[in-house]
Amino acid sequence: MAAKTLERFLPDEAATLRLGEDLAMALKAGDVLALRGDLGAGKSTLARALIRALADDAALDVPSPTFTLVQSYDTAPPVHHFDLYRLGDPSELDELGFEEAIDGGAALVEWPERAAGRLPATTLTIDLLHEGDGRTARLTGSDSVVERFARSLAMRDFLGRAGWGEASRRRFVGDASARSYEIVRLAGAPPRVLMNAPPLVLGPPVRGDKAYAEIAHTSRDIAAFVAVDKALAKAGVTVPEIYADDLGKGFALLEHLGSGSFLDAESRPMRERYAAAAELLAFMHAQRWSYDMEVRPGVRHVVPPFDRDAMMIEAELLVDWYVPAVTGAPAGEALRAAFRREWDALIDRLAGSETTLMLRDFHSPNIVWRGERAGLNRLGILDFQDALVGPPAYDVASLALDARVTVPEDIEQATLAAYIAARKEAGAFDEDHFREAYAIMAAQRNSKILGIFVRLDRRDGKPAYLKHLPRIRAYLRRAVAHPALAGLRAFYEEHGILEERVL
Template sequence: MKQSFSSEAALTRFAQDVAMALKPGDCLLLRGDLGAGKSTFARAAIRTLAGDPAGKLEVPSPTFTLVQTYDLRLPVSHFDLYRLGDPDELDELGLTDALAEGIALVEWPERAESRLPANSILFEIEETGESADGREVTIAGPAEFMARLERSLAMRAFLQAHGRGDWFRRFLLGDASTRAYETVERGSDLLILMNAPRRPDGPPVRDGKPYSQIAHLAEDILPFVAIGRHLAEAGFRAPQIHAFDLDQGFVLLEHLGSDGVLDENRTPLPDRYAAAVDCLAAMHARDWPHRLEVDGRAYAIADFDRDAFLIETELLTDWFLPRISGRKSSADAVSVFRDLWMELFAIVDAGEKTLLMRDFHSPNIIWDGSAEGVARIGLIDFQDAMIGSTAYDVASVIQDARVDIPSSLQNTLLDRYCAARTAQGGFDEAAFRLAFAILAAQRATKILGIFVRLDERDGKPAYLGHIPRLQAYLRESLAHPALAGLAAWYDKYGILDAGIGPRQ
């Protein structure tokens, strides 16, 4: 790949885009003559990783120290090997250790190329002669890195096409899916850039269909754009969408803020949880369409059908039960488990339905204390929304998987929701409370499986720390008389008492 730049500012922006594509283990070799721009490139990349749009971070040249380290979100080691006496000295400088958890930028790599990682990424920087600041950069590296870089450059092109080509990009977060988020900013202006490449279907898991299709998970950004626009039109606080590219999977949207429903100690703030429940009550008083349209593309909101319901619960027998038992779940255990859940699904499927957002809990709720009514609750995660039971999102927020919600607060919030719905008229409280118990148990069951899968398949053991909370929630839900048979199955297989630590 070759990139040409007519100014130092353009080279700096390219270095920023490179920095946004980096991950631990990347070793960048910066080769070029004196004055070619290696230090300019390195300085811009480091400041980007530091989230420093003003360029205030001191980034001295390591010409004499040979290496300069930066303890950032992604740790950086900046090497200058011009004065390296012998390639063997590279071991003493700690390159291997630097790449274990972070990235390395290496100027004058030709002084020790025989000792550099075989999968290093080469940036050859040359003056073009067309202008004093004209540069051409040739990049060669592993295909996996080149794909990341091309994605980052495509994001810059998207910003350019929508009037933000020179805005500073800053990593915001990546979640448990394939989505990632950045902030893009200039001065006091701040927006969110969603990076959501089309999710591959994956292998068939049942009836020739992959998991994502059975569970009705969004495979591109069309659902997010369609549902987000409709929520906003209905008066709810979904972020304004400034621009999107359905084919590439980019969305530029309003930054709703960073204030949530927890205090600094991650303790729930009751008044904000109450407002979240009020928002759901208002949402559930409306009729929601099954079909939406975005720029001529139709989108059908899926029903929370039996197959989606069951495949979510079976994450427990696919992942959690094998983890605690040390063996694959038996066919008999799975069969009884499925039969129990099918009976419970029939109950909730016969009840009241609405638009359910699916992940309505603390990480996805933004608080705006300056607003009034439902506008105080910002909604940011709804791309997997379905049409299903009104109890689903209520269970999701009242039994928050990431936060300990005391039983007293759970009861207060549940009573508040029921009172609001009763005031609206036509609300069957007894049926709702039964559906709540079933779906609270279903959601906790699903998440137990997901958190073990995140550890085993994706190498993310931190999620295991939430398991005791989910087991406690399950005990509460399974106490409902209608769930007695399911409670007996969970007790037989030790689901509620099993302790799980990270794999060794």
């Protein structure tokens, strides 16, 4: 396995504490960090900072495990701090539960040389070496491991260029993509959000010479986010101010719009807030958008279309992933051909329909409720880098059939009614055609999500998404109840797609 080395000069203890935070932000289950250095080199200081950052508790008691040999912490991921100085023999690692510890968590190991080759090949070794009045941290490991932690250090450098180099970093939220977010805090300033959006790596070709992301028009870098953010702000929509960005690396320092939820204390959707979000959609859909958007002088982003190929390849995730999961065998070509015929006919029905700036993931996790504000400013919008030019009904379906929240049918209908009323108030609006487009887009989106959530489990090792499948199937049953979708409903019923399943 190829080895790679990265060095970082730490002029003082504060820099060592920041390195601990930076390592924590990149840590994941299965990681082993071997800490080496003379007495007083800062191993325990580094470990303590990392653990406190994961726990989001700057005052957490993190005692040295010199006598207990291991201390464990219920963080995400769980982290286990080993001190092997008093280890009598490497075999004693079995008694300490070392392998079990890294099976579902991460390990920090002081005096790793006493493990005598028992550490995994993926271990990241961190040597702390005295240098002048400070120390140098030398990170050595496999290319992929070092590169992951190097990205976190690059994020610290980005913060430095933005004047926030001394900020604390804490995990905020991740999503089903490779993007993640952190809360960064600096004394005397409101907290900000650090966006980490690695440039998209295209997968293998799936249709002709094109990868899935090319056909589905998935954004490849944060230029799309910056462009759409500017366009929405100019139109009067509340989006995060962008204080700094690095288009090449995929970093952005953003305004923190708050954390107000669309859900009540029991995690149930709140009718009036969904209605307000529908009214915001109606406002946006009534605007005249330019789809050739400025990122910065000399850099532009052209919003792609939600065309037939994009709609189809998304819907086909159902036959690519969900059907094999519930039947135990890949979907046959006859089933695939019939599936495409049904969807081709439905996509034909959208021909000539109204199109708009379609944000694509307009649902509760991406909308902040700001109840102290008035009008449209009560809602802050967070996620729009994958925006396309497509049917407005898609975003309404994304909201009213929220993939992460069970929306009762009465709240779905109230959300639809609020949107329709606002569109009619703004001008001529064909309600019947909209309701048909809504049913088609709801069926397309929820077919796609069934496939995505199974893929997240089977391919990406994220089984938590399977708990959402019953909700998505229920939404799909609602969507195909529209008369225009009778053919698709019959096809889905014939192949058991709408049946309750346990995966």
